[in-house]
Structures are given as structure tokens and as C-alpha cells.
Amino acid sequence: MIKDIITKKDNGLELTKEEIEYVVSNYVNGSISDEDMTLLLNAITKNSMSIEETYDLTIAMLNSGDKIDLSSIEGIKVDKHSTGGIGDKTSFVVLPLAASLGVKIAKMSGRGLGFTGGTIDKLESIPGFKTSISTNDFIKEVNDINMAIVSQTENLVPADKKIYALRDVTGNVESIPLIASSIMSKKLASGSDKIVLDVKVGKGAFMKNIEDAKRLSRIMVDIGNKHGKETIAILTNMDYPLGNAVGNSLEVEDAIKTLEGKGDKNFTNLCIILASYMVSLAKSISIEDAIDMVKTNLYNGEGLKKFKEFIKYQGGDLSKLETNYGIEIYSRKSGYITDIDTMKLAMLVRNLGAGRINKDDSIDHTVGVELFKHINDKVEENDLLLKVYTDDIVNKLKYLNLFTISDNKIEDIKIVLDIIK
Ligand code: URA
Numbered sequence: 001m002i003k004d005i006i007t008k009k010d011n012g013l014e015l016t017k018e019e020i021e022y023v024v025s026n027y028v029n030g031s032i033s034d035e036d037m038t039l040l041l042n043a044i045t046k047n048s049m050s051i052e053e054t055y056d057l058t059i060a061m062l063n064s065g066d067k068i069d070l071s072s073i074e075g076i077k078v079d080k081h082s083t084g085g086i087g088d089k090t091s092f093v094v095l096p097l098a099a100s101l102g103v104k105i106a107k108m109s110g111r112g113l114g115f116t117g118g119t120i121d122k123l124e125s126i127p128g129f130k131t132s133i134s135t136n137d138f139i140k141e142v143n144d145i146n147m148a149i150v151s152q153t154e155n156l157v158p159a160d161k162k163i164y165a166l167r168d169v170t171g172n173v174e175s176i177p178l179i180a181s182s183i184m185s186k187k188l189a190s191g192s193d194k195i196v197l198d199v200k201v202g203k204g205a206f207m208k209n210i211e212d213a214k215r216l217s218r219i220m221v222d223i224g225n226k227h228g229k230e231t232i233a234i235l236t237n238m239d240y241p242l243g244n245a246v247g248n249s250l251e252v253e254d255a256i257k258t259l260e261g262k263g264d265k266n267f268t269n270l271c272i273i274l275a276s277y278m279v280s281l282a283k284s285i286s287i288e289d290a291i292d293m294v295k296t297n298l299y300n301g302e303g304l305k306k307f308k309e310f311i312k313y314q315g316g317d318l319s320k321l322e323t324n325y326g327i328e329i330y331s332r333k334s335g336y337i338t339d340i341d342t343m344k345l346a347m348l349v350r351n352l353g354a355g356r357i358n359k360d361d362s363i364d365h366t367v368g369v370e371l372f373k374h375i376n377d378k379v380e381e382n383d384l385l386l387k388v389y390t391d392d393i394v395n396k397l398k399y400l401n402l403f404t405i406s407d408n409k410i411e412d413i414k415i416v417l418d419i420i421k
Contacts, residue, residue: 002026002036009043017056024060024159034166041163041172049177051222057177058223061185064159068135068191070106073142076282077104079192080274081183083216086204086346087242090271091119091149092255093263096306097275099147100297103282106142108152108190112355112363117248120151121355125249125365129316145309157185174206180219188227194281195224195231198274202239204342210235232277236270240340240375243267247354247368247389249321254370256318259304264374272298324366326387331379338375345369352390 005019015023023040026032049057070077080095082088095105112118120131131151133141141148160182167173187195199207199217207213217233224231243264245254257263258271276290283290297303311318349355353364370387373379 002032002040006036006039006043009040009047012047014050015053015056017052017060020053020056021060024057024064028064028159028162037163037166038170038172041167041170041175041178044177045172045175048175051219054177054180054219055223055226058181058184058188059227061157061159061163061181062188065155065157065189066153067189068106068108068153068156070139070142070191072139073104073106075102075104076194077106077142077192078194078196078278078282079105079107079187079190080196080198080278081187082198083179083183083200083206085200085238085242086117086342087246087251087254088117088200089119089122089243089245089251089255090198090267090274092122092252092307093258093268093271093303094275094278095147095149096259096310097271097294097297097303098278098282099145099310100302100306101279101283101293102146103278104142105147105278106138106190106192107147107149108156108186109149110152117246117251117355119149121363121365122248122251123149123314123316125252125321126311126316126318127320127322129311130314133314141313145306145313147306147310148314149310152186157189160185176212176216176219179206180216180223184220184223187224188229193229195229196274196277196281197221197231197233199233199235200238201235202237202342204241204346205238230281232281234274234277236273239342241342241345241371242270244372245368245370246345246349247323247352248363248365249323250368250370250389252318252321253323256304256307259298259307260301261299266374268298322366323368324364324389325391326370326389327393328384329386329388331373331381331383331385334380335378337373337377337379340371340375348388352388352392 001022005015005023009015027037082090095107099105109119111120123129123131133150138148138150164182167178172178197220199213201207201210201213207216213235217235221231221233243254245251258268272291272294275294276287279293280287280290349368352367354367356363367390372384
């Protein structure tokens with residue numbers, strides 16, 4: 001049957017709900033091989049999926065594992081999810097702001113893989129902080145202080161764990177129906193009533209252009225709404241790093257500065273917008289009214305107070321947060337900053353040890369990069385641009401990726417290519 005399904009999708013035809021359910025359950029239980037699943041994923045990446053197929057895939061994945069029951073938390077539970085960016089610590093600012101205004105947030109987050117960082121890794125840079133707690137304690141925390149962030153339980157959408165790992169090694173990550181079903185199956189399993197999606201667009205995001213980001217957003221919003229969860233997608237710029245730091249403990253510090261009202265202007269505005277949509281959905285009030293409330297709690301310190309309360313509740317000690325040695329990098333000339341190579345920065349931070357290449361790699365929470373200048377800032381020669389936090393700069397630079405090294409030689413290089421007389 002799997003061979004017929006692969007051929008059908010490879011020919012660009014729509015799969016039925018039964019075929020999709022068959023694939024997901026038999027891949028999870030091991031009856032369908034990685035080889036066959038790869039062929040099917042390749043066909044989906046090539047021919048995409050209709051909205052119905054994507055919905056059916058999402059629901060089949062959702063039904064592969066546990067569903068979190070949040071009904072013992074009073075009030076409207078709102079979840080937030082980012083499709084992944086560079087320096088993306090928005091949850092540490094957005095969630096406390098919304099929670100300080102009474103929104104109930106029971107968030108399950110993942111670890112970083114590839115060029116994006118993970119919220120759980122960033123939280124684990126805080127000594128003592130517990131990211132795995134029992135479901136009962138998780139629910140109690142949200143009832144007590146309005147928010148909690150924990151790592152996804154082992155059995156939350158096992159289909160996504162298995163399919164995502166295969167997508168990652170077979171070049172099938174950047175497919176809109178596969179991303180939509182991956183994200184939405186986890187969001188639906190996590191049990192919140194309403195969902196705010198931060199869909200990143202640009203050089204440092206999965207979605208490089210606005211058209212693809214709109215398509216992805218439309219499908220995810222339709223899936224959420226069809227499942228009875230009011231869902232809204234905010235498409236946000238990911239051409240440049242978010243805020244003033246990339247790296248685990250550095251991003252926690254950057255979030256605190258932002259909650260103190262001293263963060264980067266664009267990052268602060270992004271957090272205000274995302275928090276305001278959470279407040280607007282939870283309280284059914286206008287976005288303008290929600291923005292006023294969020295700004296008030298940003299500048300009066302209530303958001304910061306909530307962040308500290310949440311960290312302490314889960315055992316973290318912010319006074320013990322550690323960053324590495326900072327090596328300063330200066331500008332060679334004066335002028336305006338007109339571009340930052342966001343992907344190169346992400347790779348640098350990952351190579352310093354802040355991120356993983358393979359799923360089980362361990363990471364260094366103390367390394368990263370702090371940015372002192374942003375797009376359109378004026379710089380003079382010898383102005384401080386960056387601090388690179390590492391105790392191992394020589395070793396890290398030893399493998400700077402200038403050369404592509406392959407198994408086979410290429411043709412000899414021609415020096416003179418043409419002569420026109
Ligand atoms: N985040 C996910 O959870 N899944 C994807 O496929 C991409 C981003």
C-alpha cells in the first residue's frame with residue numbers, strides 16, 4: 001500500500017484521510033521504513049499538499065501521542081509559537097508581559113536544532129532551572145502565577161519527533177505542509193484555547209519570502225480555527241538578528257534588559273505586538289487597548305517582576321547566570337550599518353558551541369555574540385561592533401568555513417576563459 005501512496009503523491013494526486021492516517025501510524029510503529037517515508041516526504045516537498053491533506057496530516061500526527069488536558073486551569077489559555085529565528089528570545093519577554101496582565105500561558109517548548117536556538121536550551125543556561133516537571137506541577141504553576149514553560153513531554157506528538165528527524169537529514173525541512181503539520185500538531189496537542197503564531201520571514205528564517213510565509217500562515221491559521229482554536233499569525237521580519245544577543249545565557253540577559261525597558265527598539269516593539277495579540281485574544285479586547293496595557297506593564301516593571309517570579313518558581317537562580325569571556329570586535333571604518341550577515345552570525349554562534357549539529361550534542365550555555373550596533377546605526381572607525389563570548393577563539397577560528405572540502409577533485413581551473421578579437 002505504501003508504494004501506491006508514494007506513486008500517487010509523486011504524480012501530484014491528493015491523498016485521502018485514510019491513506020494519511022495509514023502512513024503516520026505505520027511509520028510511527030516501524031512498519032513503514034525510513035527509505036519509503038523519505039520517498040513520500042520527497043514527493044510531498046515536490047508536489048505540496050492541499051489544505052485538506054495538510055489538515056488530515058496534522059490530525060493524524062496529533063493522534064499519535066498524548067494530548068495535554070489544561071481544563072483544570074481557569075480562564076482562556078493562550079499559546080505562542082515562533083517558527084524560529086536568530087536571537088529569538090521573544091518568549092522571555094512576551095509571556096511575562098501577557099501573564100502579568102492575567103493571561104494563562106502553559107507553554108511547551110523545544111530545543112534548538114540547526115541554525116535556530118531553542119527556548120529550553122536558553123532556560124537551562126540559568127543554574128537550577130527545571131524544564132522537566134510533572135503535568136500536575138505544570139498546571140499548578142499556571143494556576144499560581146499564570147505562566148510556565150516546560151520541555152515537551154516525551155510522548156507529545158511522537159509522529160513529529162520521528163518525521164522531523166527524518167526531514168532534517170533528507171532535505172525535507174522547508175516544505176510548507178510539513179512545517180504546518182509539524183507545528184500545528186504540537187500546538188493542538190498542548191491543549192491551549194487560542195494560539196498566536198510568530199511566523200518569521202527573511203534571511204534568518206525558514207521562510208525566505210513573504211509569499212511563502214503568507215501561505216504557511218494561512219494554512220496554520222485555518223488548521224487551528226478548524227480545530228476550534230482561534231489562531232492568529234503575525235508575520236515578522238527575520239532579516240537581522242533579534243535584539244542585542246545570540247547565545248543562551250546572553251539571550252536571557254538581553255531579555256531582562258528588554259523587560260527593564262533598555263532593550264533594542266525593534267525587538268522591544270516586536271515583543272509588545274506579540275504580547276498584545278495574546279492579551280487581545282485572551283480578553284477579547286481590541287489590539288489598541290491591549291497595546292496600551294502591555295506598554296504599561298513593560299515600563300512599570302510588572303513584566304520583569306513576572307519573569308523573575310517564573311524563573312524562581314521553576315528553581316532558577318538568575319544571580320548565578322554565567323557568560324564567557326567577551327572578545328571585542330571593532331569597526332574598520334566609519335559609515336552606516338547597512339547589512340548584517342544573519343546566517344553567518346548564526347553559524348558562528350553554533351560553532352562556538354551554543355547550538356547543536358546533531359540531536360544529542362551537548363551545548364555550551366555561556367558562549368555567544370553580543371551586538372552593539374544594528375541596521376542603520378552610525379559607526380565611527382574603531383567603534384565597538386560585537387563581543388564574541390568564548391574561551392576558545394583560536395580553536396573556533398581554526399575551522400572557519402572558507403574552503404569547501406569535497407571527496408573528489410573538480411576539473412582543473414582554466415585561467416584564461418576566452419579571447420575575443
Ligand atoms: N518548527 C517546527 O516545530 N517544525 C518545523 O517543521 C519547523 C519549525
